[in-house]
Amino acid sequence: MNDKVTLMKGNEALAMAAIRYGADGYFGYPITPQSEVLEKLEEEMPWETTGMVVLQAESEVAAINMVYAGASCGKAVMTSTSSPGFSLMQEGMSYMAASEVPALVINVMRGGPGLGTIHPSQADYFQACKGGGHGDYRMIVLAPASVQEMADFVGLGWDLAFKYRCVSMILADGLIGQMMEKVVLPEQRPRRTQEEVEKQCPWAVTGRTGMRPKNIITSLELDDDIMEANNLRFQATYRLIEANEVRCETVDTDGCDYLIVAFGSMARIAMKTMELAAQEGIKIGLLRPITLWPFPSKEVAQAAAGVKGILVPELSAGQMIEDVKLAVDCKVPVKHFGRMGGNVPTPEEVLEALKKELINA
Amino acid sequence: MNNNDIIRPENLVYKKPSLLNDAHMHYCPGCSHGVVHKLVAEVIEEMGMAEKAIGVSPVGCAVFAYNYIDIDWLEAAHGRATAMATATKRLMPDKLVFTYQGDGDFAAIGTCESIHSCNRGENIAIIFINNAIYGMTGGQMAPTTLLGQKTATCPYGRRPDLNGYPLSITPLLAQLDGTCYVTRQSVHKPASVRKAKAAIRKAFENSMQGKGTSVVEIVSTCNTGWKLSPEKANQWMEENMFAKYPLGDLKDVESKG
Missing domain, CATH: 3.40.50.920 (Rossmann fold)
Incomplete structure (x- = not known):
């Protein structure tokens, strides 16, 4: 037996995989059936080891905007939630898509509509795949079918998000989140240094290091022709993703x-x-x-x-x-x-x- | 003697801060925003923080603050500036992170984020422009609109039975353990401009020293929204706004344990 095989819940695997990836930050708000993600991160205290920031926000609305900021700074940041919380995050998803920033968002789905139930569901497919927020945008949506894939898709999601400067999401359900299975976690990677972040993401808001020209992350553009050009650029990225990333x-x-x-x-x-x-x-x-x-x-x-x-x-x-x-x-x-x-x-x-x-x- | 004889380096007593660029500001003549932008740019320059400063601009009249002050900026969704500042500062603790928000952004749609960021004691500075009206969208009622004050959405004057009461949010924030410095200033006179600048400097220094959250409310004019000349707007502010929003420090904790 591989001694690296451990038994854990899908939600715990998400947390551990994030630390192992060298994530910079997690911002979230408790909601069943995915609260183990935040609980596991708080228990692991990665700020003492890798330096990863973990923060329980005051709401899903605040959490997604913390992620929006972290992503705008070129950091590997994430949140996780379940269906009602994901609805609250839709505004932020739209802003992140419009700002072309890389982030990882996880929805461990429960039954809706409304408060619904805390038990498993896949009824947020439309919301994830067809754009739950306003405007023409897409996200890469990964659907894990095992605890192993919960762990694997954290790294894959971030890699794709940084590759295309888009939001990746993991669309799991309460069953995958709550069940325990064997899992092999990825090896611990070091977090990128600030220098490495700025090299990888020259567009990021980091302060004007070396008095370079200022960087602005905004989703606002009042010139219609420029905004249309922005949209055409987004669409070109989506076509590229469609051509390269089907799994x-x-x-x-x-x-x-x-x-x-x-x-x-x-x-x-x-x-x-x-x-x-x-x-x-x-x-x-x-x-x-x-x-x-x-x-x-x-x-x-x-x-x-x-x-x-x-x-x-x-x-x-x-x-x-x-x-x-x-x-x-x-x-x-x-x-x-x-x-x-x-x-x-x-x-x-x-x-x-x-x-x-x-x-x- | 002509102007060219006078304009010599040895005669200069005042100059535009280098971080304030030459873009045409969209602010109305007489608006307080231009003065506060200048102060923010001056303070960052004087602190030598141009390479470290990150501003978070709001939705409202200051939405384009990023076009005027030459530092890195994030443009937040309406009300979410302090949430963005929270993450930015936590992820990069050596940066100078501040928000610049109006009354609608900070004290209506963003109240939850505003209070919780202050309560967590995030090491950020908040510049809060209170002009008691929504300027950007055309003069609608703000949370801070005074009783009796006419706006596009309370055209006969704000009534408590219909519209509720004006929200004085900074005294609430002063009560929170996370805030270290809460002050109310204005920029309508040279002396008040100097005081406001000192307050902004103190707020920025607090955030770099990890003392907690600093809130600088600037009681401001909106002559277009108020439908008053700049001079009359200043007068109206002194006579009406200062009664509800009196100037001065509400809290100043020099050092926290």
Whole structure:
């Protein structure tokens, strides 16, 4: 057994991975089911070791604006929250996108709308992938399906955010956040020095070191032509991300009769559904989008070629299903199955739904 | 003797601070912002902090402060300046971090962040311009609008039963353990300008010495919003604003344990 393997909650893995990445700051506000992120960070006291700043803010609104500031300073900063808190952060997400600053935001989803429930959900897909704040913007959305991916996507999220000067988010759900699994944490990296930050991010607000020309981070531009040019630049970045950063996992999609497209914890449940189906001689393949934006449209279309139908099980009323339908141009029957309100279906329920919607339809 | 005979280095007694650039200010003639900008630029220059200073500008008339003072700036969402300053200072403790906010930004939409940043004792300085009106959006009621004062959204005068009372926020902040220096100043006379400058300097020095949060409220005029000439606006401020918002230090803790 690898002695680096440890057992921990998904939320704890997020915290530990942030410290190991050499993060500069975490700013957050407690909300179930992700409060272990802040709790773990406070327990670890990284300010004593790596120098990472950890602050419990007075609200999600304050937290996201602290992240906005830290990102504007070229620092590796993050926040984590759950659905109602993520709604409060939408203004900040829009400002960060408009200011082209790199940040990591984590939403461990719970059931809504409103205060809803503290139990798992995937009903913030639209909010994450279609832009919950105002204006035309996108974020890279990573969907972990294991505690290991919770840890891995922290570093990946920051790397992508700095590469494209955009916001990366990890869209997990309460199930992934709360469950304990084996995980191998990344090696500890040193935090960048201030000199390294300024070299990597010459645009950052750091004070006019060496009396260089001033840097301003703002989302405001009252000249319409310049603001349109800004928007065109944002869009060009998004096209680049779409071309380079699509990630997905396929399982047994070659020669399958039916395809399941599912992300996060729903994909884990679907894996068991596939086993149950195989025992009955039903060949199901799975496509698990890892990036929800950019969505793996080509990969879905490819996997769908030759299948009799696609089931899109989600912990929602059906949100990602719209992107699946677009991906296959409605040439293949695409059916929804979902549970809401914090309920999580069993593998058997998913198989029953597939039979009902696609086989016996 | 002509002007060129007079303008000689040995005769100079006053000059524009080097950090105040030549951009045309959008402020109305008579507005207090221009004077306060000059003071901020002067103090940063005199402290030798041009390479370390980071300002956070608000939403409101001072939204473009970053165009006028030649330091690094963050432009905050409405009300969130002290949250941004909090993170900036914590991530880079050796920088001089200050916010520059109006009454709507600081004492209405940003009240939560304002109070909590002060209560945490963040080592930042807050320049708070109180002109009792929303200037940028065209003269609507501010949290600090006086009773009876007419604005676009209380056109018959502010009434407590309809609009609530004017909010005097700095005395609240003075009560918090996190603040080390809370003062109210004005810039309508040469003597008051000198006092305001000393207050800004003290606030900036406090933040660099890690003493906690300093708040410098500048009771200001908005002659356009008030629909008064600059001279009459100054007079109206003295007669009305100073009664509700009296000038002077509200708190000055020289050293904290």
